[in-house]
Amino acid sequence: MPTCKSWKPKTHPKHETPELPGSCNGCWAVCRNKVPAGSNRCDECTALILNHPDSRVRRALIREDGIDETVLIQLSGDPDFSVALAAETRLEQLDEDSQNTTHTGADPWANL
Numbered sequence: 001m002p003t004c005k006s007w008k009p010k011t012h013p014k015h016e017t018p019e020l021p022g023s024c025n026g027c028w029a030v031c032r033n034k035v036p037a038g039s040n041r042c043d044e045c046t047a048l049i050l051n052h053p054d055s056r057v058r059r060a061l062i063r064e065d066g067i068d069e070t071v072l073i074q075l076s077g078d079p080d081f082s083v084a085l086a087a088e089t090r091l092e093q094l095d096e097d098s099q100n101t102t103h104t105g106a107d108p109w110a111n112l
């Protein structure tokens with residue numbers, strides 16, 4: 001079974017406002033929880049990052065490849081406007097991508 005490849009936020013007494021992932025080993029630990037095949041992050045890390053007090057961390061989640069649509073929908077209701085907007089934009093992009101890949105080129109209305 002694959003393991004979670006996420007940074008996991010933890011409480012660091014030295015930093016009242018947590019530093020960004022990877023920049024401080026006290027604020028973040030590498031998570032090794034087991035995850036289902038095909039996913040890179042466990043539910044625990046997703047929840048922790050979704051509720052992270054630093055909006056930069058929540059925005060970084062939005063820019064990730066293979067981000068879950070349900071996570072984006074949750075973030076589109078974020079109290080921080082810049083996060084909500086970024087999630088909204090990403091959702092629109094995903095929407096366009098799926099339309100482009102599933103579109104066969106045939107117009108179902110053409111022969112009516």
Ligand SMILES: [Zn+2]
Pocket residue numbers: 012014015018019024025026027028
């Ligand atoms: Zn720290």
Ligand SMILES: [Zn+2]
Pocket residue numbers: 004005006008031032033041042043044045046
């Ligand atoms: Zn994890």
